[in-house]
Amino acid sequence: xxxxLTIAGLGPGSDALVTPEVSAALASATDILGYxxxxxxxxxxxxxxxxxxxxxEELARASEALRLAAEGGQVVVVxxxxxGVFAMASAVFEALEQAPQYRELxxxxxxxxxxxxAASARAGAPLGHDFCAINLSDNLKPWALIEKRLRLAAExxxxxxxxxxxxxxxxxxxxxxxxxxxxxxPPETPCIIARNLGRAGETIEILPLASLAGSASADMLxxxxxGSSRTRLVPGEKxxxxxxxxxxxxxxx
Amino acid sequence: xxxxLTIAGLGPGSDALVTPEVSAALASATDILGYxxxxxxxxxxxxxxxxxxxxxEELARASEALRLAAEGGQVVVVxxxxxGVFAMASAVFEALEQAPQYRELxxxxxxxxxxxxAASARAGAPLGHDFCAINLSDNLKPWALIEKRLRLAAExxxxxxxxxxxxxxxxxxxxxxxxxxxxxxPPETPCIIARNLGRAGETIEILPLASLAGSASADMLxxxxxGSSRTRLVPGEKxxxxxxxxxxxxxxx
Numbered sequence: 148x149x150x151x152l153t154i155a156g157l158g159p160g161s162d163a164l165v166t167p168e169v170s171a172a173l174a175s176a177t178d179i180l181g182y183x184x185x186x187x188x189x190x191x192x193x194x195x196x197x198x199x200x201x202x203x204e205e206l207a208r209a210s211e212a213l214r215l216a217a218e219g220g221q222v223v224v225v226x227x228x229x230x231g232v233f234a235m236a237s238a239v240f241e242a243l244e245q246a247p248q249y250r251e252l253x254x255x256x257x258x259x260x261x262x263x264x265a266a267s268a269r270a271g272a273p274l275g276h277d278f279c280a281i282n283l284s285d286n287l288k289p290w291a292l293i294e295k296r297l298r299l300a301a302e303x304x305x306x307x308x309x310x311x312x313x314x315x316x317x318x319x320x321x322x323x324x325x326x327x328x329x330x331x332x333p334p335e336t337p338c339i340i341a342r343n344l345g346r347a348g349e350t351i352e353i354l355p356l357a358s359l360a361g362s363a364s365a366d367m368l369x370x371x372x373x374g375s376s377r378t379r380l381v382p383g384e385k386x387x388x389x390x391x392x393x394x395x396x397x398x399x400x
Numbered sequence: 401x402x403x404x405l406t407i408a409g410l411g412p413g414s415d416a417l418v419t420p421e422v423s424a425a426l427a428s429a430t431d432i433l434g435y436x437x438x439x440x441x442x443x444x445x446x447x448x449x450x451x452x453x454x455x456x457e458e459l460a461r462a463s464e465a466l467r468l469a470a471e472g473g474q475v476v477v478v479x480x481x482x483x484g485v486f487a488m489a490s491a492v493f494e495a496l497e498q499a500p501q502y503r504e505l506x507x508x509x510x511x512x513x514x515x516x517x518a519a520s521a522r523a524g525a526p527l528g529h530d531f532c533a534i535n536l537s538d539n540l541k542p543w544a545l546i547e548k549r550l551r552l553a554a555e556x557x558x559x560x561x562x563x564x565x566x567x568x569x570x571x572x573x574x575x576x577x578x579x580x581x582x583x584x585x586p587p588e589t590p591c592i593i594a595r596n597l598g599r600a601g602e603t604i605e606i607l608p609l610a611s612l613a614g615s616a617s618a619d620m621l622x623x624x625x626x627g628s629s630r631t632r633l634v635p636g637e638k639x640x641x642x643x644x645x646x647x648x649x650x651x652x653x
Contacts, residue, residue: 255521256524
């Protein structure tokens with residue numbers, strides 16, 4: 148059994164954000180699996196088989212990757228961003244847990260720049276203090292749990308990254324989340340909608356929390372950041388959003 | 401005013417995790433500023449001035465970087481990991497807010513692989529579901545706020561990344577945090593202590609939450625991850641920790 152399985156993060160979209168260890172893994176792969184738009188970011192070459200698949204087939208894709216590696220392939224599963232953040236790494240270990248025959252396969256996870264870090268960098272430093280990441284999709288968890296987490300995250304005064312802010316099935320998730328957060332944070336709290344990060348047509352929009360619910364800008368390829376009570380807007384030709392490192396002079400706990 | 405200021409993330413320690421855009425910025429820099437151990441990761445060359453400085457001098461360093469860029473330098477401020485996560489990007493925008501004369505300087509933030517993502521990748525996929533990042537240092541915020549956030553993060557059932565788990569001044573922070581979390585999560589909850597990530601002597605230790613308070617492994621160069629109630633351990637020669645993507649069959653909210 149000389150095959151290997153690598154789960155690699157391609158970063159949010161630009162080759163300038165792909166780490167050298169991920170590039171090396173792609174260059175020596177025999178098989179690359181992943182959601183079709185991510186697989187299409189890999190250049191075809193002789194000796195490499197591309198296995199694009201549909202969204203929502205994560206477990207089947209993970210099982211197929213384990214099987215190909217067990218047969219001796221140098222298999223790479225690609226995710227956008229970081230493979231450990233709402234992406235394929237969990238699916239592979241979930242499949243591995245169900246298939247003990249693959250437990251001794253050499254499996255590596257190679258991290259990538261996840262969307263919230265790329266969005267944060269483009270906008271300034273909104274995640275410069277304690278923060279959390281919440282996936283707004285209710286495909287895999289109940290909406291009541293998402294609401295509970297948003298409420299607690301607001302109470303904790305975390306800056307908040309919202310992954311998958313809008314889905315086809317439930318287009319109102321972001322508006323509901325924004326209205327919930329508005330009950331806990333000032334209406335002027337700076338928010339960021341980042342679309343097509345690192346790709347053609349990238350947009351970074353800074354807007355107050357009061358306008359987030361009504362904004363139509365966020366789509367499935369977006370990430371939304373919501374500031375904490377301390378997050379500040381620095382005006383200028385190119386305005387910036389940042390959360391200070393310090394938290395003294397805090398409001399009563 | 402043709403100078404530029406770039407705040408760049410070097411990733412956790414290995415050159416294999418430095419993005420191409422960060423490498424390019426370092427290659428064309430005239431001045432590099434940062435905490436001395438991070439600056440020492442940059443190769444000296446003619447035309448490049450290295451400005452290493454001490455820890456806890458973030459604001460002075462940020463102001464100096466703005467000044468050098470305003471004088472025409474191609475200035476890069478380096479952080480370990482991601483510059484937007486408990487690092488220099490916030491300090492630069494804080495300094496910028498206080499110095500309006502620099503507002504139109506071209507300033508870029510280049511993201512990097514932050515420690516929690518590298519640690520997560522090495523251990524499996526413990527951050528595969530909703531999670532938060534909390535800095536355990538009470539240099540810049542009151543300990544009572546940290547306790548409050550830990551309590552709320554536990555209630556939200558986030559996986560939790562603990563940055564700066566141990567400081568010189570307050571060596572018991574991690575034990576206090578672990579004991580607090582133990583009131584909310586099962587003692588067998590998988591935790592990870594990652595030390596010297598991407599550097600010589602890297603260690604990844606998986607241990608139950610019940611053992612975290614008593615562990616002496618974490619130091620200032622470590623990051624600690626604490627699983628959620630759903631986080632699972634996959635046994636094997638190399639055990640893995642992952643948090644499933646899904647959350648149905650959840651306990652009552």
